[in-house]
Amino acid sequence: MRGDVLIIQEWHRKAGRKAAELIIPQIAESTSKFTITVAGESGSGKSEIAEVVTEVLAEQDVKSVIFQQDDYFILPPKSNENKRRGDINWVGANEVHLDLMDQNLKDFKAGRGKITKPLVIFKEDRITEETLNIEEFTVAIAEGTYTTSLNHVDCRIFIDQTYHETKKARLLRAREEQDDFLETVLKIEHKIISSHKRMADLIVTRDYDVEKNDIRGTQS
Numbered sequence: 001m002r003g004d005v006l007i008i009q010e011w012h013r014k015a016g017r018k019a020a021e022l023i024i025p026q027i028a029e030s031t032s033k034f035t036i037t038v039a040g041e042s043g044s045g046k047s048e049i050a051e052v053v054t055e056v057l058a059e060q061d062v063k064s065v066i067f068q069q070d071d072y073f074i075l076p077p078k079s080n081e082n083k084r085r086g087d088i089n090w091v092g093a094n095e096v097h098l099d100l101m102d103q104n105l106k107d108f109k110a111g112r113g114k115i116t117k118p119l120v121i122f123k124e125d126r127i128t129e130e131t132l133n134i135e136e137f138t139v140a141i142a143e144g145t146y147t148t149s150l151n152h153v154d155c156r157i158f159i160d161q162t163y164h165e166t167k168k169a170r171l172l173r174a175r176e177e178q179d180d181f182l183e184t185v186l187k188i189e190h191k192i193i194s195s196h197k198r199m200a201d202l203i204v205t206r207d208y209d210v211e212k213n214d215i216r217g218t219q220s
Contacts, residue, residue, distance in 0.1 A: 011208040016052025019212040037147035038158030043166030050143040065137045069144020072097045078125040091188045105152040108140045148196040158200030
């Protein structure tokens with residue numbers, strides 16, 4: 001998303017580096033291009049951790065590209081918020097073209113040279129398109145609240161923090177008005193996203209350590 005500002009803190013670097021170190025052997029063993037998702041609730045550090053992972057991979061001469069879920073929303077940010085305020089049932093995965101995001105990952109894994117994807121211009125509240133040359137990249141990282149549910153993924157990272165614990169980060173980011181309506185939205189998202197934890201391969205803990213998910217595939 002054009003206009004997004006990342007504030008990378010030391011704990012993001014801690015989690016991103018640990019996650020990358022756990023994934024690098026899998027990438028080395030893979031016979032095709034490799035895909036990763038980074039998911040969690042609003043303000044949990046998805047974009048920041050994804051960025052750190054790309055930096056650590058680059059240290060190993062592994063080139064990676066990031067796909068932001070924010071680019072795949074059906075409506076641009078301000079319009080989407082207005083839609084939510086008019087119809088609270090709009091909140092959820094149906095707000096996002098997850099099918100298109102999954103298709104982009106599928107095309108990446110298939111070795112496509114280029115893909116066309118949406119691009120949000122935040123300040124202008126509009127969505128355009130961009131064509132990416134992805135031939136040179138070995139790894140694609142899809143980050144966003146619902147990305148754990150995507151299909152064409154080799155490794156899923158889940159940040160285990162609730163919206164209560166991310167409030168400080170959300171205030172620092174200052175992207176949204178912190179009001180009662182936002183709390184309602186975050187509660188709805190929490191109910192959806194918390195069920196995704198069991199599908200993850202790696203869990204970023206509340207103190208930003210990273211652990212393999214021992215309960216993967218089971219009910220949590």
